[in-house]
Amino acid sequence: MIKAGAEILWECMVREGVNVVFGYPGGANMPIYDAMLSYPVHHVLVRHEQGAAHMADGYARASGKVGVAMSTSGPGATNLVTGIATAMMDSSPIVCITGQVHAHLIGGDAFQETDVTGITLPITKHNYLVTRADEIAEVVREAFYIARSGRPGPVLIDICKNAQIEKAEFTYPEKVSLPGYRPPAHAPQAALQQAAEMIAEAERPVILAGHGVQISGAAADVRQFAEKAQAPVASTLLGLGSLPASHPLNLGMMGMHGEAYCNIAIQNADLLLAFGMRFDDRVTGNLRNYAPRARKIHIEIDPSEVNKNVSVDVSLVGDLKTVLADLNPLVGACQHAAWLAEIGEWRAESDIRDIQSWPDDGKLYVPHVVRDIWQATSGDAILTTDVGQHQMWAAQYYPVELPYRFITSGGSGTMGFGVPSAIGAWFAHPGREVWTIVGDGGFQMTQAELSTAVQEGANIKIAIMNNNFLGMVRQWQEFFFERRYSAVEMRTPDFIKIAEAHGIPARRVDQPDQVAEAIEFARQTPGPALIEFMVEKEEAVYPMVPAGADLDEMIRRPLRQQALPAD
Amino acid sequence: MQHTLIALVENKPGVLNRVASLFRRRNFNIESLNVGQTENPNISRMTIVVDNEMVEARKVEANLYKLVNVIDVQDVTHQPTVARDLALIKVKASPEERGEVSNLASIFRAKIVDVAADSVIVEITGTEDKIESLLELLKPLGVMEMVRTGQVAMMRGNGLGVRHTPGANGHNRM
Numbered sequence: 060m061i062k063a064g065a066e067i068l069w070e071c072m073v074r075e076g077v078n079v080v081f082g083y084p085g086g087a088n089m090p091i092y093d094a095m096l097s098y099p100v101h102h103v104l105v106r107h108e109q110g111a112a113h114m115a116d117g118y119a120r121a122s123g124k125v126g127v128a129m130s131t132s133g134p135g136a137t138n139l140v141t142g143i144a145t146a147m148m149d150s151s152p153i154v155c156i157t158g159q160v161h162a163h164l165i166g167g168d169a170f171q172e173t174d175v176t177g178i179t180l181p182i183t184k185h186n187y188l189v190t191r192a193d194e195i196a197e198v199v200r201e202a203f204y205i206a207r208s209g210r211p212g213p214v215l216i217d218i219c220k221n222a223q224i225e226k227a228e229f230t231y232p233e234k235v236s237l238p239g240y241r242p243p244a245h246a247p248q249a250a251l252q253q254a255a256e257m258i259a260e261a262e263r264p265v266i267l268a269g270h271g272v273q274i275s276g277a278a279a280d281v282r283q284f285a286e287k288a289q290a291p292v293a294s295t296l297l298g299l300g301s302l303p304a305s306h307p308l309n310l311g312m313m314g315m316h317g318e319a320y321c322n323i324a325i326q327n328a329d330l331l332l333a334f335g336m337r338f339d340d341r342v343t344g345n346l347r348n349y350a351p352r353a354r355k356i357h358i359e360i361d362p363s364e365v366n367k368n369v370s371v372d373v374s375l376v377g378d379l380k381t382v383l384a385d386l387n388p389l390v391g392a393c394q395h396a397a398w399l400a401e402i403g404e405w406r407a408e409s410d411i412r413d414i415q416s417w418p419d420d421g422k423l424y425v426p427h428v429v430r431d432i433w434q435a436t437s438g439d440a441i442l443t444t445d446v447g448q449h450q451m452w453a454a455q456y457y458p459v460e461l462p463y464r465f466i467t468s469g470g471s472g473t474m475g476f477g478v479p480s481a482i483g484a485w486f487a488h489p490g491r492e493v494w495t496i497v498g499d500g501g502f503q504m505t506q507a508e509l510s511t512a513v514q515e516g517a518n519i520k521i522a523i524m525n526n527n528f529l530g531m532v533r534q535w536q537e538f539f540f541e542r543r544y545s546a547v548e549m550r551t552p553d554f555i556k557i558a559e560a561h562g563i564p565a566r567r568v569d570q571p572d573q574v575a576e577a578i579e580f581a582r583q584t585p586g587p588a589l590i591e592f593m594v595e596k597e598e599a600v601y602p603m604v605p606a607g608a609d610l611d612e613m614i615r616r617p618l619r620q621q622a623l624p625a626d
Numbered sequence: 627m628q629h630t631l632i633a634l635v636e637n638k639p640g641v642l643n644r645v646a647s648l649f650r651r652r653n654f655n656i657e658s659l660n661v662g663q664t665e666n667p668n669i670s671r672m673t674i675v676v677d678n679e680m681v682e683a684r685k686v687e688a689n690l691y692k693l694v695n696v697i698d699v700q701d702v703t704h705q706p707t708v709a710r711d712l713a714l715i716k717v718k719a720s721p722e723e724r725g726e727v728s729n730l731a732s733i734f735r736a737k738i739v740d741v742a743a744d745s746v747i748v749e750i751t752g753t754e755d756k757i758e759s760l761l762e763l764l765k766p767l768g769v770m771e772m773v774r775t776g777q778v779a780m781m782r783g784n785g786l787g788v789r790h791t792p793g794a795n796g797h798n799r800m
Contacts, residue, residue, distance in 0.1 A: 180644060181651045185694045188640075205694060239636060239697040363688035 060230075064192030065094035065223040068156070071199035073098055074231055077127050079118070079486050080156075081111040085131025086171060088158030090223035103486070103515055106507035108135050110479040112142020112213075113505070115153040117483025119146075120466050121441055123276075125206050126153040126483060132160055133171030136217070137178065141473060143213045144182040148470030149297060150270060152211035154202050155179075162190035162219040175217045184212030190219050192227035200232045209242030210361045211274060242360060246375035246382045254356045254373045255389035261330035261354075263398045264290040267313065267342075268301035270469070271335010271360065273462040277380035278302065281334060284387055289395045291402060293321045295336050296454055297469040304438075304458030310402070311458070314342035316451040319412075319602045319613055320405035326611040327401075328353040335359060335379045338368040339470065344610035358382050412601075412616045415456075423571055423594045425449055425524045429456040432494060432522060435578045440492040441466065441484045445477035445501030448530035451600045453496045475504030481519040482512055492582070493518065499525040499551045509561045512587045520581045521589040523554055526596045534599045538614065558589040569593040628657060628754075629683035629703045630779050633672040634664070636695040644693050645672065652689055654681045658711075658776030669697065673778045702781055709779040713757045714739070715748045718768030727767065734760045745770060 062070065068091060072080075081103045084092040095102060105111040108130045115126030130136050136157040146153045160169040176188045185205050187198045195218065202214040258264065266288075272281050278301055285292050285308050292302045293313040302309045310321040322344075325331065331353045336342070343349045346368060355371040357364075358379050365374040375382050410416060414426045429452050432440075442457050443466040444450040450467055459465045466484055468476040481495035502523050512519055524530075533547040558565035564584045566577045568591070581588035601616035635641050642661055649656055657675040664671045674690075676683050683701050690699045719727050727746055731738055736750035748764070750757055754777060761769065 176640070177643075180647050237694060240694045361692065363685065363692055365688070367685070 060228070061226050062229040063090065063094065063224060063226050064195050064218070065090040066097070067192065067195045067227065067229045068199060068218070068223070069094055069098040069100065070229060071196055071231065072127065073100065075199070075203045076124060079103065080127040080129055081105055081114040081118070081483065082127075082129030082156075083108050083111060083131065083135055085135045085158065087132035087135075087160055087220050088129065088156070088218075088223070090220065091129070091156065091158065091218070103482070103511065105479070105511050107505065108138035109141050109475060110482075110505050110508040110511065112139045112146065112153065112155065113473075113476050113479035114483035114486070115155075116142060116146045116149075116151045117443060117466055117480030118487045119152050119483075120463050120480075121484035122487035123463075124487075125203050126151075127156065128153060129156045131158045131171065132175070133173045135171075136175040137173060140178065140182065141475075143179055143215065145468050145471040145473040145476060146213040147182045147184070149468065150211050150274060151213070152206040153213045154206050155213060155215040157215060157217045158223070159188070159217045159219045161221045163221070165190075165219070176215065179215045182213070183215050184210075186215040186217065188217045188219075189222050192222045192225040195222065195227070196229060197232050197235075201235050201237060204235045205237070205240065209240075243362070243377045244381045245385060246358070246377040250373055250375050251382075251386050251389060254375060254386060257330060257354055257356060257373065258288055258332070258390050259393070261290075261393075262395065263328045264288060264330040264332060264395065265310070265324055265328040265353075266290045266292045267295070267325070267331055267333045267336050268292050268298040269295045269334060269336020270297035271358075271379050272298055272301035275335060275360075275379035277335070277383055278462050280380055280383040280387065282306070284383055284390065287387065287392055288390055289393045289399070290332060291324065291399065293317070293325060295339070295342050295469070296467060298336060299454060299465045300459045300462040301334075303460040305460060312454050314339075314610075315344070315604045315606075316455070316600050316602065317342070318406075318409060318455075319615060320402060320409045322602070322604065322610045322613060323405050324402045325350050325353075326609070331355045333357045333359070333371070334383075337361075337364045340368070340606075343368065344604045344608055344612070348609045350610075412618060414616065417619055419571065421571065423569060423574070423592060424598055425452045425592070425594050426456045427571065428522065428524065428574055428592050428594065429453050429496065431574045432496070432578055433457045435575065435582060436492055436494065439464070440494045441481075441488060443467065443477055443480040443484055443493070443495045445495070445497035446472045446474045447498045447501060448534065448598075448600050449496050449498045449524040457496075474501035477501055478505050478512070478519075478521060479508045481521070482508060482515070482517045485517045485519050489518070492520070494520045494522060496522045496524065498530060499523055499527065499554075500529045500549055502554075503551070506557070509558070509563060509587070513561050513563060516586050518585070519587050521587065522581075523589065523591045524594050525551055525554070525591050526594050526598075527551060528596060531600070533597070534603075537597070537599065538603070539605065554589065554591045563587045563589050565589040565591065567591045567593065627678050627703075629676050629678050629701055630707070630709060630777060631674040631676070631683060631687055631690070631699060631701050632779060632781075633674060633690055633696055634698040635670050635672060635693075636697060637663075637668050637670045638695060641670070641695045644695060645690065648689055648693065649686075652685070654686055654689075656681070656686075658774075660776040660778050662778070673776070675777050702779055706782040707779045708782060709753055709777050710751055711754050711757055711774055711777045712749070712751045713761070713772060713774040715750070715761065715764060715769060716745055716771040717748060717764050718744060718770055719746045720744055723767060727764070730760065730763050736760060
């Protein structure tokens with residue numbers, strides 16, 4: 060069948076199961092946009108290409124499918140870059156289709172020509188420059204396969220305009236041929252045996268659950284393993300949802316703003332079982348004194364992550380679900396009552412310090428607002444966040460029971476992620492309740508996507524935590540720079556008016572007793588709704604492991620008098 | 627110590643750029659990199675030498691393995707291999723000194739491949755040590771220019787051996 064390159068692109072994408080794409084047209088991708096009209100694909104017109112990449116990312120994480128972002132050449136493509144880097148750091152499967160100038164113009168500094176494959180080389184899992192129509196089918200097939208398999212990640216296809224227009228014989232490649240790409244599945248038997256022996260010998264084991272648990276679809280296997288080995292489960296930021304938060308073995312989040320008892324448990328463990336996580340500096344603290352008494356087993360699909368930051372005793376390189384299926388039968392039932400009781404004591408001490416235990420002082424704190432959203436949504440909404448203090452509070456106070464209920468930019472810490480990722484998640488699950496919690500800073504970075512949400516009727520609820528500060532930077536300046544506040548005070552526009560200008564119903568809340576009602580108002584509003592919470596300006600996220608400190612050297616929330624008079 | 631890695635890569639545009647970009651991004655400083663054709667026109671071969679004190683060869687291997695266009699990587703440092711480097715060395719040599727250069731060259735089984743009025747070019751093939759030794763001896767005469775190909779290596783006997791997954795075995799530290 061003879062087809063134009065642009066048609067071949069859509070033929071292939073439809074066969075990959077693509078039914079929604081997020082993008083922005085321009086000179087170099089007009090043939091693609093023209094051909095799109097003949098295919099059963101819904102196009103979401105974003106307001107800035109960064110939004111397209113984040114939407115594709117949010118869609119991918121919430122759906123488990125590959126998300127697609129599209130842009131034209133030059134500035135359109137460079138605007139995708141932040142979103143691509145975000146997807147790369149969080150191993151999120153997206154495919155970006157960018158238009159490129161005619162092949163014969165490449166290298167001549169043509170209008171809107173940018174070396175996009177060069178720019179994105181270090182922030183993609185793989186990328187392609189397509190100069191001929193007859194390359195498209197194979198490249199698209201490979202790109203989707205590479206994006207979703209192994210350790211997933213973004214793949215970019217830069218398609219020259221002539222390749223979109225020219226005609227070629229189209230046959231859909233049944234198989235991909237990538238001789239150098241063989242994601243590992245099973246780990247060697249000897250290493251499994253060695254791991255099983257260490258597990259049997261351990262008295263104080265802790266499982267470290269990372270994003271790999273959800274990517275691999277291994278939540279049930281992790282739960283089975285944890286229950287059998289009686290090993291408590293600590294999660295990374297992206298690992299939240301690996302084990303139901305209500306499970307007795309769940310320790311919540313580890314790391315810089317992790318639960319104190321969780322970090323203490325890791326530092327006192329005699330065995331760490333790292334499942335699909337990469338020992339990021341935000342979860343280890345000082346590497347030289349990280350879990351000093353623990354032997355370490357690392358199950359990881361990416362061999363370059365093994366012994367990268369933390370040297371391990373046994374590495375099981377393979378797909379987590381497959382490896383756990385192989386490992387589970389080798390592990391006998393264990394009992395660690397004393398260890399779990401010890402962790403329980405640390406946990407009780409943490410609970411006393413928790414802000415939830417404070418008497419109401421009439422002020423509006425983010426943790427309380429997050430907890431109220433959690434209660435109103437029965438903890439079952441898909442929650443996306445932006446980046447900063449509110450993100451950490453959302454991780455701490457919106458405990459989730461299921462994978463991919465909590466979607467956030469972890470490795471990259473990309474401000475502006477919240478609103479577009481929520482729109483993407485809503486397209487994955489239009490029937491589910493979707494919330495995004497954002498700060499006043501990050502919200503303004505991709506605020507333009509409000510307009511996209513309205514045009515698409517995306518039923519997302521936006522909760523802005525407004526403290527008129529870039530809160531996390533302010534907190535660091537408070538703790539580590541003698542409270543010399545530099546460039547963190549932020550005057551914000553009237554967000555209610557901004558929402559109203561978009562036709563989005565909105566409320567402002569500055570009293571604790573208005574919170575529940577405002578949340579209910581948002582939930583009852585059909586389509587997008589926005590609430591601006593005027594929260595306590597100088598509250599800090601606790602606990603906090605200062606950068607480079609040992610994991611259990613935390614700055615803790617100061618203890619408060621229980622009988623504080625309400626004023 | 628120096629580690630020698632052999633990588634077989636797809637012969638496609640931009641693959642060398644991907645490898646170079648990886649080294650830059652991961653801050654791997656390499657001693658030498660040689661790229662050339664193989665018996666298969668679709669496959670190119672890279673020989674990469676790294677100083678393990680500076681960069682862990684295992685990390686280089688594991689990261690190369692992640693590149694989609696890299697078909698195979700193997701650290702052949704501890705395998706029986708033939709490793710060769712080629713150097714062209716332009717030495718300052720008056721007509722009276724040519725004999726000395728020629729003598730040194732013949733001891734090292736090197737060749738004089740060009741003679742000019744006041745210089746000669748010596749071509750030497752061999753291990754890096756051998757080339758270093760000759761170079762030391764030529765220095766007092768005045769080395770004007772030198773170019774080296776960087777090391778190329780091939781395992782003795784049956785080819786590349788068994789494919790393995792880096793990090794999966796052999797790299798565990800007890």
